[in-house]
Amino acid sequence: MAEWLVEDGIGEERAILVEQSAIVAARIVWDEPWRAGAVVEARLGARIPGTRRAVVRLPDGSEALGEGFDPKLTEGQAVLVRVTRCAIAEKGRTKLPQVRPAAPGEAPRPALSLREELAGGPYPVRCVPVHGRAFAEAGWDDLVVEALTGEVAFAGGSLVISPTPAMTLIDVDGPPPLPALALAAVPAIAAALRRFDLGGSVGIDFPSLAEKAQRRTVDEALAEALAAAGWQGERTGMNGFGFVQLVSRLERPSLIARFARAPAAAAARRLLRLAERVAEPGTLLLTAHPAARRAMRAEWEAELARRTGRRIQWHEDAGLALGATFAQAIAA
Helix, strand or coil: CCEEEEEEECCEEEEEEEECCEEEEEEEECCCCCCCCCEEEEEEEEECCCCCCEEEECCCCCEEEECCCCCCCCCCCEEEEEEEECCEEECCEEECCEEEECCCCCCCECCCCHHHHHHCCCCCEEECCCCCCHHHHHCHHHHHHHHHHCEEEECCEEEEEEECCCCEEEEEECCCCHHHHHHHHHHHHHHHHHHCCCCCEEEEECCCCCCHHHHHHHHHHHHHHHHHCCCCCEECCCCCCCEEEEECCCCCCCHHHHHHHCHHHHHHHHHHHHHHCCCCCCEEEEEECHHHHHHCCHHHHHHHHHHHCCCEEEEECCCCCCCCCEEEEECC
């Protein structure tokens, strides 16, 4: 039976759903101040005329976009809201969190931790130590590489997954025959949605198929694969240019969006995980690109020293790729 494995990392909670020794789904939580599920008292800000939408001010002074507010509510009035989507960073901007009025009888509360949220689902949840082998044996390192590059290979071709302000785009690439390539990509696409926690609007650029019967065959295969993966949302049929759009609930950034929009922060968190796994005795030497060093928060480094009981030294190398971080033990 499938099982969620959870690691409590520094600056990051991460979870993988493992089935038959392979990762079929993954989730990452960073330290977003307002995550989906939190219920907080906010102040109503500017109303959007003619709608039930408004800007609200959260307890820390930040803003969120809200909808579903009673038109009788006035600016400055206290409102209890539920966060439905956390802030999502995009190129050059950040989409504000989204909120709705809380249900009657709800009380203020923080968002559930990743472990608590998963525990309410259909699969058992088990916490594992960061220095253990469970994540590595399931293929965590390969998943991280795919998320960093956005490239996923499958038999007969590859997917290139790119986050954009409008949607996440999945490009299907490979040699002809094109109908066979499109069909071979279907299971890889359905798997990628779960493995990278892809939600919201997703556009799939299949190769263009001239015949309607070929497009219908791909549509049917995609519908079956999505249903088997438990995906829930709306889907368009393939148009004459090979484009299909999926739309599902969006509560948080995907793994690919996180890594693409905050690569230095992702590299710093990856380095922390590597450092916690060093088994040899001695001082921890952390080697990274200067941008990854700058993204390392002082409290993360202090927590690493506390967890490992070691002194920490740094070596910055501007010639390294951002994701090429290393941790090793050296003589004090």
